[in-house]
Structure formats: C-alpha cells, structure tokens
Amino acid sequence: MKLRSLGATLRIARRDALRAKGRSALVVAMIALPVLGVTGADIVHRSGQLTPAERAERLLGGADAYLTAYAPGSTVHQLPFADDGAYAVAPREGQAPTPEQARGAGTVPADLLRELLPGATLLPAGPGPTTSAASRHGLLQTDTAEADLTDPAWKGRITLVEGRAPNAPHEAAVTRAFLDESGLGIGSTTTLKGLEKTPFTLTGVVEHPGDLGKVEFVGRPGEVVEPLTALAPAAKAPTGLSEQATTKASWLVKAEAGKPLDWAGVQRLNQYGFTATARTAVLHPPADAELSYRPQRFSLDDSPRKNAAVVAATVAGMALLEVALLAGPAFAVGARRSRRQLALLAAGGGDRGHVAAVVLGGGLVLGVAGAAVGVLGGTGLVAVLRPWIEETAGNRFGHFGLRATDLAAIGLVGLVTALLAAALPALQAARQSVTAGLTGRDTVKPPSRRTTALGAVLFITGAATALLAVGTNDGTGRGIAVFAGLDRMTLMVLAGSVTAELGLLALTPLLVSLCGRLARVLPLSGRLALRDSARHRGRTAPAIAAVMAAVAGSVAVGLYTASTEARDRETYRPHTPVNAVTLAVTSGDPQLPRLRSAVEQDMPGLGERADLSQAFYSWCQGCSSEVTVKGGVPRVGGVPGLNTLVVGDAAVLHNAFDLRDPAADQALAAGKAVVFDASRIHDGKVLLQLTGGFTSAPQPGSTPGQDIKEIAVGAVLVDDPAAARYGAGVVGARTVEGLGQGVTVKPVGAVWLPAAAPDHRSQQRAEATTDRLAPMAQLSVERGFQPKGDLPTLALTGFAALVVLGAACIATGLAAADSRRDQATLAAIGAPPGIRRRLSGVQCAVIAVLGAALGTVNGFVPALALLRTRAIDYPGATNPVVVPWGEIALTALAVPLLAGLLTGLFTRSRATLTRRLG
Known part of the structure; x- marks a missing residue:
C-alpha cells in the first residue's frame, strides 16, 4: 500500500473513531486499563530497586561506614556491601594465627577500631534486646535501639517523621507501628520491662525506610541497650526479655576529615575479623579481580519464591489475551456498523487491502490513544498513591523510577494488542460481499471444521505439556533462568496453559453453535437470544473467550492458593488445643x-x-x-x-x-x-x-x-x-x-x-x-493456624467478576446495537416491550455462563501443573488439592446471573423503527 493510501485510511479511521465516540471511548478504556496497570507495576518495581547510593544511605545514614565485629580472630572475605555476602576463615588446627588475627581475638573490638581508625568517631549501631513496653492495654513486645537523632549521622538510617528528637534524659522516639499497637501517642510515657523505675517520655516518631512496619523503641545512647543487656544473663526462664538480637557489635563510623574509608581500608579491617560497608567502596566498587569473595549466582533453595514467580508468570501469560478479546467485539461491531461505508469504498475501486486497512487503522488510532492514556495514567496514579503504596509494601521508594525503555515497550504492547484485536474484524470486513454490505444482509456460515479440530488438538496438547512437563522434570535446572528470568519448568507450564486457552478459544464458535441448537426448547426470548448469538459468532465468541481468560486466571490462582493453605493447615502443629x-x-x-x-x-x-x-x-x-x-x-x-x-x-x-x-x-x-x-x-x-x-x-x-x-x-x-x-x-x-x-x-x-x-x-x-x-x-x-491472607485470590475473583460483568454487558450492548432491525421487526408485529429486556438479559447470561464454564475448565490446567511443581520441590510432604468452590460458584454462577439481571433491568423496552435498505 502506498504512503498516500495509508494516510487516507488513517484519516477515515480517525473520523470514524470521532463519529462513534462511545464505542471509541470503550476501546480506548479497554486498551488503557491494562497498560495503566502494567505501567504502575513497572514504576513501583523500578522505584523499589535501590541504587548503590540509596542502599548506602539506608544502611549508613550520614556516616561514612558501617562496621561489624563479624568474627574476631578470623580473616573475613566480603563483597562491597557486606550484607550481600561475607564469610570468615579461622586459623587451621595447628596453624599459628596471623598477627592481625591474634590482635583481633585479644582486643576489645571497639578499642581495636579506635586504634585502627585514629580520628574516627564510633557510634554504636547494633540492635538492642527485644523486650516488652507498657501499653495502654498491657504489654507490647518491641525491639529496642539507641541513637542520638540530633546527630546527622543517623539521618537516612532512622528518619524522624513527626515530633522532635529526644534531647533530654529519659526521652525516646518510637516507630508508628509502636504507637498504633500500644495506643500511646507523642507526649505519653511508658516503661520497659526490667527498667520499670525509669519512665520514658515519647517525643517523636521515627521510621526505618526499609521496614516501615517495625515495632521499635529508640532511646538515647546509654539509656536502653546497655541496661537491658545487663539484665539478659539473669533471664534464665521466660521473662519477656529476649537475648540481644545479635551478639556481633556494630558501629556507624564518621571518618576523619579528608580520610574516607576506601576498599583498601575495608580489606585491612577484614584481616582483623571486621566486616565494613564503606560509602566510598560502595559508590566506587572494586573490579571483580580485586574481590576475594564471589557471590552465588543462583540458588536452588528458594522454591517458595520460585513457585510464586510461576503463579504470577502463568496468570500474566494467560491474561495477555484479555484486552484483544475484549476489544475485538467492539471493532467487529464497528466494522459491521460501517459496512455500508466499507462496501462503498470497495465499489469505488478499493481492493480488500484498502478495506482491511481502514479497520486496522481504527486499531492503530485507538491503540495509540489507549497506550498514551494508559502510560500517562499509570504514572500519575503511582505518583498520587505513592504514600499508600509505600505503607502497604512496608518500605519507601528509593526514587520515582521512570525508565523510558520500559514505558515505551509497555505502550507498544498496548498498540500491538489493539492491532491484534482489530485484525480478525479487518479480515472479515475485507471478505464481505459488496452487495451484502450495501444491502445490509448477513451471510451465516457454519463453524470451520478445520478450526474446530485445531482447537481440540491445541487444548489437549497444551494441557499435556503443562502437566507432563512437571512430571518429567528431575529438579535439575530448577531456578536457572532460561528466558526473561523464567526457568524451563515455568516456561513449559506457561506455554502449555496459554496453548490450552488458545485451543478453547478456537472451540468457542462450535460451542456457541451447539448452544444455538438448544433454542427450540426455550421460550421466545431465549430462542431469539441463542439463535442471534449463534448467527453472530464473530461477535459472541471473543466476548466468551474474554470471560474465559479472566475466570481461568482466577480459578488457577484460587485453586493453587487454597491447596497451599490446606497444606499449611495440615502441617501446622499447635502446642495446645485451639483457643486454649x-x-x-x-x-x-x-x-x-x-x-x-x-x-x-x-x-x-x-x-x-x-x-x-x-x-x-x-x-x-x-x-x-x-x-x-x-x-x-x-x-x-x-x-x-x-x-x-x-x-x-x-x-x-x-x-x-x-x-x-x-x-x-x-x-x-x-x-x-x-x-x-x-x-x-x-x-x-x-x-x-x-x-x-x-x-x-x-x-x-x-x-x-x-x-x-x-x-x-x-x-x-x-x-x-x-x-x-x-x-x-x-x-x-x-x-x-x-x-x-x-x-x-x-x-x-x-x-x-x-x-x-x-x-x-x-x-x-x-x-x-x-x-x-x-x-x-x-x-x-493458641489461636490456631492463621492464614497469611487470601488477598490475591480475592483480588483475582473480584477482577474476574468485573470482567465477566463487563465483557458480557459490552457484548450484549454491541449485540443490541447490531440487531436493531430484528428488534424493530419484533416491535412492528406487536411483541410486548418486555421481550427486548428479556432478550438482552438472556444474551448476556449466555455469554457469561459459557465463558465462566470454559474458564473454570481451563483454570484447572495451570493449577494442577503448579501443584505438581510444588510436589517436586517438597518431596514426601502432603500436597492436597482443594477446589475453592465458593469463589468458583461466585464467578461461574452468581456473576453471570447478576449480569443477565442487570442487563435486562437497564435495557430500554421500546425499540426505534428503522428502514430496511435494498
């Protein structure tokens, strides 16, 4: 196609989109919503990926280094961030220790650091004991720490967010979680267990940027940790006071002016048994050749995390078809509403390519608009909801992560999705007869046997791939990324699940046609609804498939989550009867x-x-x-x-x-x-x-x-x-x-x-x-087994319910717009006004019920595969399969009935008489 022709088709598509504003807005919204969600998820993910400078600030605050007496008397090997990896090497049996090892073992760590770092200031930064604090309701278990919050060295590590820093004896600051659970506030007084004779006044609220939910009591240096630690040895029996969280003393170090601690200085401290995370070494890391410690590139011991990734990847992969399936009927009806215009284009000398290009141009125009709205909306939504997201996640963003390549790729996916949604309607429009387009007559063809056979093969092959891939896996290579961060088993489960879904999608026209044969036993409204759905399979099948995709994802995650919870409940061992x-x-x-x-x-x-x-x-x-x-x-x-x-x-x-x-x-x-x-x-x-x-x-x-x-x-x-x-x-x-x-x-x-x-x-x-x-x-x-929460299942059930309602109602609305002649004929021969309501309600219920039934069947494929994956990761453990019948009944029965009732309720009873062409 020439560039001039392309410009003309895009102008026609743009004018058609502006003419049908309601349908265009619907398509833009369907494209924009998933793009908005993915954009928001990407920004949140990127914002949580801390840069080395941000990691250093959360660990070091305003200090120059963070040191720990890791293994006095040994030699330590570490990465620039000691938390990323460190290990100690003690002298071998019969081997004399090095002078540094001997000095590290025989000297008090703090005194040794003062000798090794002359002119530096050491601020004790280790955690204190866990104890109990007096609350409004009784006692509250809390962590303890000490910090001079007036010193800039602590800013960034412990941030004062409300009130003022403690600056007088027996004043303290606490975290927001401490106040929420204790019922206290700024200005209240409390006591710590073991230090009841010393009441503390709460003057401020602090937070750890990387752990917002931490319950902690922060006292001034010398007033909390040392007195509580002195009590710990006496706690031979349960007292509510635990031993110190770690026996390894730690310090923040403010280096002497002009003498920052570099990587060479870190390695020198390693010889004495200290680990050190120095700002200079972190911001200017050494070359790999200078490292004596190599990090582990992958681990085979993180099966729970990998299983969560499998669940997320599988559901995300199955949902990729959602937008195309939802937007497809809108493009199909748009093409049908414009078929006279398209027929005139063909009659005036345009070929099939020109006709298809006009419909695809609509996908391009609306796809660009939807992608732009989604990317901009997702960015703005994250910016507005940032405080809530941070509180929910339990940590602050390091920065607002906008990565241009990510956003461009997400927008491109939205555009391609719109083009895919318009592809089938464009092909159908290009194949229509010019005479049928000018007269408005329909031609009904039976479902393709080839497509039906292909669908059956795809469903069987996909289900077998997902299930057998797990059964033939021996565990080797588990957790090793093969493509896009996913391992081989995950990719096979994902591919098999999506293939099975595509197979059901190809079978949908046949199922719709078979349902049409049941029309003869139904009353008039049901008979008309089923026959209309069967006649216009190009409009009905994508809507059913959209419902199927949403319900399949909900069923898959719901079944996996319910089975996992059942396993955890079975393996839970209470110390006494529940409620005791x-x-x-x-x-x-x-x-x-x-x-x-x-x-x-x-x-x-x-x-x-x-x-x-x-x-x-x-x-x-x-x-x-x-x-x-x-x-x-x-x-x-x-x-x-x-x-x-x-x-x-x-x-x-x-x-x-x-x-x-x-x-x-x-x-x-x-x-x-x-x-x-x-x-x-x-x-x-x-x-x-x-x-x-x-x-x-x-x-x-x-x-x-x-x-x-x-x-x-x-x-x-x-x-x-x-x-x-x-x-x-x-x-x-x-x-x-x-x-x-x-x-x-x-x-x-x-x-x-x-x-x-x-x-x-x-x-x-x-x-x-x-x-x-x-x-x-x-x-x-004994409160018994406490489930971690069904938020993912509930969220997916709610999402599936919305998609069932939305897809069914959208398809019904499009069907109503597409069948105005039939409705006008009914009105002309004296049909009662209520028949139009019942017709719309039954059409909506048919779409919702068929889609939910297919989605329920398809959802079992990835769920059973994921459960078999878990059985491999936990050999010998019980692996029950629990079906969440409540959630399935909600999405497969209750929501379709609700969709039918709502559609019938909000459908106008009277139809407008129209003139037939030809």
Missing part, C-alpha cells in the same frame, strides 16, 4: 493462685479451669529432674513436653488435650494413667522414668552413666492422634504421690479452653497483670 489459654509458671510458684484469679478476671468467659502439675524426682538435697515416660528426654521446668505425663484430673483431659471421654475420666479417677500412644503401653502399664545423678565421676574421653529408675503404673489407651500432639498422657496426683521414692508433685500452671479465643486487648491486660505478679510466668493463647 495456658498459664505456665516455674514449679511450685507461690503466686500461682493469684495468677489464676487475675487471668480469669482480665479474660472473662474462659470457662472451666484445669490445674496443671508435674511429677519431679529428687535424688539429693536440691537435686531434682522431671519424671518422663520411658524414652523421653528429661526437661527442667516449663510447660510439659511430649514425653511428660501431665499430672491432673479430668479437667486436664478436657482442656489441655481437648478429650471428652467418660471411660478415660473414670480410668483417671481409678488411679490409672491415660496415654494416647500404644507404643508407650506394655502389658497394661506405662513405665515412668526417674533420672538421677551420675553413677561415677566424669573421666576424660568418656560419658559417665546416670542413675535411672523405672516404675510401672497401670494405664489405659485412648487412641487419639490429636491428643497425642500435646503430650504423652495424664495421671492423677494421688497416683504419683503414692509412688514414693522421692517423687513429688508440684503445680506448674493452668489451662482454660473457651469456645472462642480471647481478644488481643484482654490478652495484653492479662499479660501485664501476670508480669506484675510473677515476671517468670508465661501466658499464651
């Missing part, structure tokens, strides 16, 4: 009665209480051990273990083991032990093991034996695997006390089993009371 509230104290704690009453007061409605006790064996003054079932490992204090017989009554069976068996209650009252594992019973008895002291003095190179006694106790078996998860069994206190031989019973806590778990506020109140009465006590609530 457990109070654990050190054996014989005199505060236990007060603690029980306090818990019941702070958590009303707990129900029956079961008092827990344990049996202890004393073999000398001040020497005792826990009595266990034979084969168990003795434990000192704490909650009973799996090899421990809990001492108590029938209430313990009810609450601690969720077992309500009258026979077991009677056996326990009769003095017998109740156990849940047949392997522990021999001749109707269970053997209790009493472990005493060593039988001989320890000798070099040998392990001394221990004095072990065994006592047989009558027992009954209750074969309950669920109860066996929580302990070996239960025995009555009188039975244990009657054993003698130094065996005693001591109370260790209580357990309640309410119908529903207490709320978090009452738990915080009870924990605060427990901590006040007995700092060594522990209070826990």
